[in-house]
Structures are given as structure tokens and as C-alpha cells.
Amino acid sequence: MAFNNIDYCNEPIRKVYHELFDDALKRYNDRQTRADRKIENYYEKIRSSKQEKPFHELILQIGDKENMSAESENGTLARQILDEYYRGFQERNPQLKVFSAHLHMDEATPHLHIDFVPFTTGSKRGLDTRVSLKQALAAQGFKGGTRGDTEWNQWVSAEKSALAFVMERHGIEWEHKGTHEKHLSVLDYKKQEREKEINALEDKLVEKKDEFRVMADRIKNFDNGERALQNLDESIMNGPEYQLPEPSAMMSARSYKTKFVEPLVARFKSLISTLFARYFKALDSYHRLNITNGNLYRENEKLSKINGKLTEENTRLRAENKDYSLLRRVFGHKQIDSLLEQARNLKGQKRDYTRSR
Structure with missing residues (x-):
């Protein structure tokens, strides 16, 4: 070659x-x-x-x-x-x-x-x-x-x-x-701060998603409870423990009532009382869970939007920082620092002039 x-x-x-x-x-x-x-x-x-x-x-x-x-x-x-x-x-x-x-x-x-x-x-x-x-x-x-x-x-x-x-x-x-800049530029600092905010938001999003998942599981449990009620309904209609047997030929009405009817009625009363208590408790919990779940969903959506904006800003800062680093490498740290100092002084002079008017 x-x-x-x-x-x-x-x-x-x-x-x-x-x-x-x-x-x-x-x-x-x-x-x-x-x-x-x-x-x-x-x-x-x-x-x-x-x-x-x-x-x-x-x-x-x-x-x-x-x-x-x-x-x-x-x-x-x-x-x-x-x-x-x-x-x-x-x-x-x-x-x-x-x-x-x-x-x-x-x-x-x-x-x-x-x-x-x-x-x-x-x-x-x-x-x-x-x-x-x-x-x-x-x-x-x-x-x-x-x-x-x-x-x-x-x-x-x-x-x-x-x-x-x-x-x-x-x-x-x-x-x-094998290179490492010990001192961070302003853009580096802003980028790091944005990354910290994004990481914190992502952690919070994970936490909220876990809460959301727990709520969803609990609602699913209520759905399972609804199916259990349907099974109970079928059991009441067809289960032998809730059916009255045919009276024997020699049994009196009083004996039949005492032996079969009254115990069955007592079982129904106990069952209905328990069902009503659990139903109203479940209904109250269900409504509260739905409200909490809705709030979590809205908060999750809000956090997602904030996270998206911060991600866009971080991307923009990363691009600006790349240009800034290239300028420092090409023109030297001293020249760039001198230009920045001149810009700050000019900005301060304009601000002082505005205040004095």
C-alpha cells in the first residue's frame, strides 16, 4: 500500500x-x-x-x-x-x-x-x-x-x-x-438535572403503575365475587340444602314445619342478612376504589406528559451541549469563557440601563 x-x-x-x-x-x-x-x-x-x-x-x-x-x-x-x-x-x-x-x-x-x-x-x-x-x-x-x-x-x-x-x-x-471533564458546563448541569427529574418521575410512574395494578386486581376480585353470587343463586335454586323434602304420609303439618320449614327459613334469613351486609360493604368499597382508580389514572397521564416534555427538553439540551463542547474544543476554553463573560457583562449592562429608565 x-x-x-x-x-x-x-x-x-x-x-x-x-x-x-x-x-x-x-x-x-x-x-x-x-x-x-x-x-x-x-x-x-x-x-x-x-x-x-x-x-x-x-x-x-x-x-x-x-x-x-x-x-x-x-x-x-x-x-x-x-x-x-x-x-x-x-x-x-x-x-x-x-x-x-x-x-x-x-x-x-x-x-x-x-x-x-x-x-x-x-x-x-x-x-x-x-x-x-x-x-x-x-x-x-x-x-x-x-x-x-x-x-x-x-x-x-x-x-x-x-x-x-x-x-x-x-x-x-x-x-x-478515556476522557472525563471534571467541571460541568451550564448545559451539562442542566442536562444532569433534567435526567435526575426524569429518573424521579420514572420511579414515581412505576410506583403509580404498581398501585394501579393493585386496584385493578381488587376490581377483578369483585368481578370474581359477582360470579360467586351467580353460583350461589344457582345453588339456592337447585341445591338440596335449600330444598324442602316431600312430607311423609304420617307426618303432621306441625312436625313438618318444625323439622324442615323453620330450619330452612332460618338458613335463608342468615344467608340474606350476610349477603346484604357484604353487598353494601362491597358496593361502598367498589365505588371508593373506582374513584381512587380514576384519580390514579389521571395522575399517571399527567406524569406521563410531564415526563415526555422533560425527555424532549433533555434531548434538546444534549444536542446543544454537543455543539457547545465542539466550540470549546475548536476555539479553546479561554476564548469561549471570554465570550461568555462579555455576553454576561452586556446582558448586565442592558438590565441596569432598563432599571435606570
């Missing part, structure tokens, strides 16, 4: 140093009154320096050999994306002079090597145009913060985002691995 490699440039680094710094070196040496302060070879001075490196390298790769093998169709797509990304590199980074850049397709996964010399102009110390990674990146808007938020880390993050933009245009989403 070597024939698919792309060599964008490969200039000797010493030549690049001459082009970038010879004029500044002459101006510096002309100002010196002592010979030992003059710099004979600026490249050798930087190469032996402990403060600056003569050049820096950025290596970028999309995917791995499992999903972006150089010999696969995806590998060809990765080559196209990396090529498109590199075409805008120098324009994005005017303070980083690229002298060697190669896109390799002859290894397991397509990857891009970019070697560059960082430089700053208008310096008041040493050469007015000199090597400085910190100042070069600062001139491009990357100002260092904490130890983990250095100019280099901010710049690398921005370049990854630039690559992510190209990837998205080709339908590939950048999967962040």
Missing part, C-alpha cells in the same frame, strides 16, 4: 530555520556589543537547549486495525478524511511552520505525521522572531491554565475537534475514549 502514501512536504529542517530566523538572527547579532553574546547557529542553539525543542510532531490516526484497516474500504475513507484534515492544518496554525508531513497507508492503520517548528514574532527577549511553542500557541488563542490544561493540551484537543468535524461530514462519529 506504499503507493497510496502521501508526501505533502519534506524540507530539511536546517533550511526551514534559515528561512524563518536568519533575518531575526542578523538583527539580534547586530545589536550585540560583545562577541560571546552573538549566536552563530540558531538551529544548533535550540537543539542543545533544555527549554525548547527544535521541532514538534503530531500523529493522528482514525480508528484501529479492527475497524479502519489500511487495506479495507474504511481505510480508504480514513485516508480521505486525514487528507482533507491536513489541507487546512497550516491555515489553522499560522505560527506552526510545517516542514515534514506524510500520510502513511503502508502500515496496519492509516495515520498522519506532521512535523512543525513553532515560532513567535515581535518578541522583546532574544530574537524578535524565535522558537517558542508556548508563545506560538498563545498567539493562536491557547492560553495555559492548570497543569492538565496546558497550551499544548488545548491545542491538541482543538485539532482533534477539527478532525472530528471532517469525520462527521463523512458520517463518522468521534468516540471519546
Whole structure:
């Protein structure tokens, strides 16, 4: 696959140093009154320096050999994306002079090597145009913060985002691995709060659904009771315990009444009394359950609507947060924070002006 490699440039680094710094070196040496302060070879001075490196390298790769093998169709797509990304590199980074850049397709996964010399102009110390990674990146808007938020880390993050933009245009989403933002943005916070509200509502919905199910089961029990009453009715009509036997030939009416009729009437009275008591109790419970069930149903519907609205809002916040994160990665935290501060100040000025009128 070597024939698919792309060599964008490969200039000797010493030549690049001459082009970038010879004029500044002459101006510096002309100002010196002592010979030992003059710099004979600026490249050798930087190469032996402990403060600056003569050049820096950025290596970028999309995917791995499992999903972006150089010999696969995806590998060809990765080559196209990396090529498109590199075409805008120098324009994005005017303070980083690229002298060697190669896109390799002859290894397991397509990857891009970019070697560059960082430089700053208008310096008041040493050469007015000199090597400085910190100042070069600062001139491009990357100002260092904490130890983990250095100019280099901010710049690398921005370049990854630039690559992510190209990837998205080709339908590939950048999967962040092993990264974690310690501090939440406002949108992150709102999204988390909405997710908490949604989770709480979902828990409440589950609880109400359980109550609803219990009520439904109890109503079902009443339906079963209705069937039991029908069975009782059939038993009364046809069951032997509720039937009067034929009197024997020698039995008097008084004896028949005492032995059969009165016990049967007593059983009926007891049964009817019990049935009436249970019926009115069941009827009262049934009405109360229906009212409770109706209230639960309406509350459940209301919670479902609220949950739907919160879900939509959370989706919108997630999309806004994605855009917000991309802006931070591309333009840097410092620039975005500065813009936000300006916006807040402007809003405060408008509010103060409105109050004073």
C-alpha cells in the first residue's frame, strides 16, 4: 500500500530555520556589543537547549486495525478524511511552520505525521522572531491554565475537534475514549438535572403503575365475587340444602314445619342478612376504589406528559451541549469563557440601563 502514501512536504529542517530566523538572527547579532553574546547557529542553539525543542510532531490516526484497516474500504475513507484534515492544518496554525508531513497507508492503520517548528514574532527577549511553542500557541488563542490544561493540551484537543468535524461530514462519529471533564458546563448541569427529574418521575410512574395494578386486581376480585353470587343463586335454586323434602304420609303439618320449614327459613334469613351486609360493604368499597382508580389514572397521564416534555427538553439540551463542547474544543476554553463573560457583562449592562429608565 506504499503507493497510496502521501508526501505533502519534506524540507530539511536546517533550511526551514534559515528561512524563518536568519533575518531575526542578523538583527539580534547586530545589536550585540560583545562577541560571546552573538549566536552563530540558531538551529544548533535550540537543539542543545533544555527549554525548547527544535521541532514538534503530531500523529493522528482514525480508528484501529479492527475497524479502519489500511487495506479495507474504511481505510480508504480514513485516508480521505486525514487528507482533507491536513489541507487546512497550516491555515489553522499560522505560527506552526510545517516542514515534514506524510500520510502513511503502508502500515496496519492509516495515520498522519506532521512535523512543525513553532515560532513567535515581535518578541522583546532574544530574537524578535524565535522558537517558542508556548508563545506560538498563545498567539493562536491557547492560553495555559492548570497543569492538565496546558497550551499544548488545548491545542491538541482543538485539532482533534477539527478532525472530528471532517469525520462527521463523512458520517463518522468521534468516540471519546478515556476522557472525563471534571467541571460541568451550564448545559451539562442542566442536562444532569433534567435526567435526575426524569429518573424521579420514572420511579414515581412505576410506583403509580404498581398501585394501579393493585386496584385493578381488587376490581377483578369483585368481578370474581359477582360470579360467586351467580353460583350461589344457582345453588339456592337447585341445591338440596335449600330444598324442602316431600312430607311423609304420617307426618303432621306441625312436625313438618318444625323439622324442615323453620330450619330452612332460618338458613335463608342468615344467608340474606350476610349477603346484604357484604353487598353494601362491597358496593361502598367498589365505588371508593373506582374513584381512587380514576384519580390514579389521571395522575399517571399527567406524569406521563410531564415526563415526555422533560425527555424532549433533555434531548434538546444534549444536542446543544454537543455543539457547545465542539466550540470549546475548536476555539479553546479561554476564548469561549471570554465570550461568555462579555455576553454576561452586556446582558448586565442592558438590565441596569432598563432599571435606570
